[in-house]
Amino acid sequence: MATKVDPIMGSLPDEQGHFGPYGGLFVPETLMGPLAELREAYEKYMVDETFIAELEADLANYVGRPSALYHAERWSRELGGAQIYLKREDLNHTGAHKVNNTIGQALLAKRMGKTRIIAETGAGQHGVATATVAARLGLECVVFMGEVDIARQEANVYRMRLLGAEVRAVSSGSKTLKDALNEAMRDWVTHIDNTFYIIGTVAGPHPYPAMVRDFQAIIGHEAREQIQQQSGKMPDALVACVGGGSNAIGLFYPFLDDKGVAIYGVEAAGDGLESGRHAAPLCAGRPGVLHGNRTYLMEDDNGQIIETHSISAGLDYPGVGPEHAWLKDAGRANYVAVDDQEALAAFHALTKIEGIIPALESSHALAYAAKLAPTMEKEQVILVNLSGRGDKDIHTVAAIEGIEL
Amino acid sequence: MNRLNVRFDKLREIGRKALIPYVTAGDPNPQITVPMMHAMVGAGANIIELGVPFSDPMADGPVIQRASERALKYNISLRDVLDMVTTFRKMDDITPVVLMGYLNPIEVMGYERFAEEAKEAGVDGVLIVDIPPEEATELLATLEKVEVYPIFLLAPTSTPERIKLICSAANGFVYYVAIKGVTGASHLDLSEVKAKVSEIREVTDLPIGVGFGIKDAETAEQISKVADAVVVGSALVSRIEALADEPQKAKNSVVELLLSMRKAMG
Numbered sequence: 152m153a154t155k156v157d158p159i160m161g162s163l164p165d166e167q168g169h170f171g172p173y174g175g176l177f178v179p180e181t182l183m184g185p186l187a188e189l190r191e192a193y194e195k196y197m198v199d200e201t202f203i204a205e206l207e208a209d210l211a212n213y214v215g216r217p218s219a220l221y222h223a224e225r226w227s228r229e230l231g232g233a234q235i236y237l238k239r240e241d242l243n244h245t246g247a248h249k250v251n252n253t254i255g256q257a258l259l260a261k262r263m264g265k266t267r268i269i270a271e272t273g274a275g276q277h278g279v280a281t282a283t284v285a286a287r288l289g290l291e292c293v294v295f296m297g298e299v300d301i302a303r304q305e306a307n308v309y310r311m312r313l314l315g316a317e318v319r320a321v322s323s324g325s326k327t328l329k330d331a332l333n334e335a336m337r338d339w340v341t342h343i344d345n346t347f348y349i350i351g352t353v354a355g356p357h358p359y360p361a362m363v364r365d366f367q368a369i370i371g372h373e374a375r376e377q378i379q380q381q382s383g384k385m386p387d388a389l390v391a392c393v394g395g396g397s398n399a400i401g402l403f404y405p406f407l408d409d410k411g412v413a414i415y416g417v418e419a420a421g422d423g424l425e426s427g428r429h430a431a432p433l434c435a436g437r438p439g440v441l442h443g444n445r446t447y448l449m450e451d452d453n454g455q456i457i458e459t460h461s462i463s464a465g466l467d468y469p470g471v472g473p474e475h476a477w478l479k480d481a482g483r484a485n486y487v488a489v490d491d492q493e494a495l496a497a498f499h500a501l502t503k504i505e506g507i508i509p510a511l512e513s514s515h516a517l518a519y520a521a522k523l524a525p526t527m528e529k530e531q532v533i534l535v536n537l538s539g540r541g542d543k544d545i546h547t548v549a550a551i552e553g554i555e556l
Numbered sequence: 557m558n559r560l561n562v563r564f565d566k567l568r569e570i571g572r573k574a575l576i577p578y579v580t581a582g583d584p585n586p587q588i589t590v591p592m593m594h595a596m597v598g599a600g601a602n603i604i605e606l607g608v609p610f611s612d613p614m615a616d617g618p619v620i621q622r623a624s625e626r627a628l629k630y631n632i633s634l635r636d637v638l639d640m641v642t643t644f645r646k647m648d649d650i651t652p653v654v655l656m657g658y659l660n661p662i663e664v665m666g667y668e669r670f671a672e673e674a675k676e677a678g679v680d681g682v683l684i685v686d687i688p689p690e691e692a693t694e695l696l697a698t699l700e701k702v703e704v705y706p707i708f709l710l711a712p713t714s715t716p717e718r719i720k721l722i723c724s725a726a727n728g729f730v731y732y733v734a735i736k737g738v739t740g741a742s743h744l745d746l747s748e749v750k751a752k753v754s755e756i757r758e759v760t761d762l763p764i765g766v767g768f769g770i771k772d773a774e775t776a777e778q779i780s781k782v783a784d785a786v787v788v789g790s791a792l793v794s795r796i797e798a799l800a801d802e803p804q805k806a807k808n809s810v811v812e813l814l815l816s817m818r819k820a821m822g
């Protein structure tokens with residue numbers, strides 16, 4: 152995170168958090184003051200040497216960074232095309248990229264004198280990563296989670312409770328991630344004096360999309376050096392799954408000005424884009440305003456947000472980070488979608504062929520890489536963000552296959 | 557002239573404070589909304605705030621969230637809400653109507669079309685909870701053309717600079733949110749409200765409404781002593797919820813609470 156890429160693409164957002172027409176600050180008045188305070192703190196500490204040193208030490212010794220870059224040779228050979236390299240975010244403490252961000256925001260919370268942390272979670276990965284850092288810093292922690300998600304992610308709910316967090320069930324709306332985010336916002340409005348809201352992805356009002364990106368950009372910074380060391384060249388393509396878009400932007404951001412690098416963000420097509428039952432706002436939605444920013448959304452003709460569907464709880468979100476909306480319109484990144492079946496097939500392939508059980512979210516990126524590789528030359532390189540490990544998903548996969556654990 | 561100006565001028569003249577009830581359009585069913593609006597006027601309401609249901613009401617507490625959910629069961633859209641105002645206007649062309657809701661339905665309809673249709677329907681003001689003046693340049697210009705007033709919220713966390721900015725962008729009246737929290741929360745601190753309202757008065761000549769946390773005749777009366785308008789929402793919506801299966805009775809219950817507030821406020 153130390154060096155920012157300065158040129159054109161990476162110079163956004165503007166002062167008010169706009170990425171072209173996207174992003175911004177669409178919140179009730181009560182939050183405008185606290186968000187300004189957060190922005191000040193973030194701008195101050197992102198260039199503060201002591202803060203950076205503390206963050207880097209934690210990332211090294213607590214998270215286990217740098218994460219490995221692994222050449223999936225056997226799988227690449229089997230696919231018969233480009234060489235696939237995996238950025239192993241699954242090897243981080245707590246098993247996903249989410250912790251890169253929670254470590255950063257929690258350190259910021261401490262600097263700002265906040266004693267209580269709140270977070271929203273869908274699959275529970277961000278909730279676990281937040282509960283983890285809160286435990287370590289001795290901060291009170293409340294995680295909001297939809298009732299539907301609580302029922303399908305029992306193990307993570309228990310993990311959060313073990314870590315000392317209170318998991319609060321959200322019963323409004325569709326009882327999933329978007330409603331958990333609404334509820335966390337409501338809690339924040341009510342307890343602004345002592346509470347820091349750790350958003351888990353590059354969504355929400357400014358400065359969250361930029362701040363979370365900056366904390367996640369370590370993925371791309373490391374990968375950019377590692378890939379050149381290992382393959383002797385820049386990658387030809389980057390592939391990452393997109394829920395809210397934090398692991399994707401973390402990988403993409405340091406490459407935005409490398410024009411020769413093609414960029415692919417992979418959304419969840421659920422039962423298929425034609426079915427309408429998916430979570431692919433960039434591929435099949437349209438711009439609107441939700442959760443504090445303007446971006447592509449899944450909405451009906453009246454502007455009501457509609458329910459999303461994906462086998463992967465972490466991709467089950469009707470919006471997407473505003474920077475992705477901008478990269479799509481600017482033509483710098485391509486957004487594609489992979490359905491539940493394709494993701495499952497990739498999940499099994501990587502497990503059997505490389506001995507790595509990927510998260511179902513990451514399996515969407517893998518599935519797209521598997522489509523892309525055979526269309527490319529053997530000398531070409533695809534860099535895939537393996538955003539998390541799949542231990543949390545084995546119950547879901549087993550259930551689909553009719554196996555009871 | 558905008559009905560809001562006429563109404564506030566008149567109230568000032570006779571030394572009374574405005575009573576502004578909020579209900580969500582389409583709650584508990586679409587048929588009751590217009591009769592409910594007329595009944596509220598009959599019970600002493602001076603301005604009506606009509607909620608536009610939204611799937612993700614981030615600034616609302618559980619009571620108004622559930623009102624949105626009840627209305628959305630009937631698929632009540634922004635267009636439907638405008639139709640309700642049109643119907644209301646056939647029998648009442650003087651009571652100001654302010655729409656309150658979230659930005660996304662308006663984004664989807666388009667600013668231009670929304671402004672024109674709102675004007676046509678007889679809407680006098682719009683309060684969009686999730687758009688601060690900083691993001692509203694285009695919307696403000698569009699509303700100004702048709703003289704539909706933008707109403708903005710002020711909060712306990714608003715700095716003096718923001719109070720100035722918001723008051724200069726607003727028209728009709730400004731709305732002070734009396735608590736840090738969502739709609740329906742309690743714990744109104746009267747002396748804090750009083751201090752903040754005087755602070756706002758130094759910046760603007762616009763009438764000042766106060767809402768969030770006003771639940772009965774007593775709190776309405778207390779607030780009416782310091783503000784120009786008293787906004788009551790969740791307390792009414794709770795009554796609607798309690799009688800959701802019997803809309804006529806729900807309407808009577810709303811009337812009953814408003815009458816008691818009106819009486820207490822003078």
Ligand SMILES: Cc1ncc(COP(=O)(O)O)c(C=O)c1O
Binds near residue numbers: 274276352353510513
């Ligand atoms: C492993 C993993 N990958 C990806 C995501 C999606 O989030 P984002 O798009 O912000 O990276 C999640 C969210 O829970 C996750 O757990």
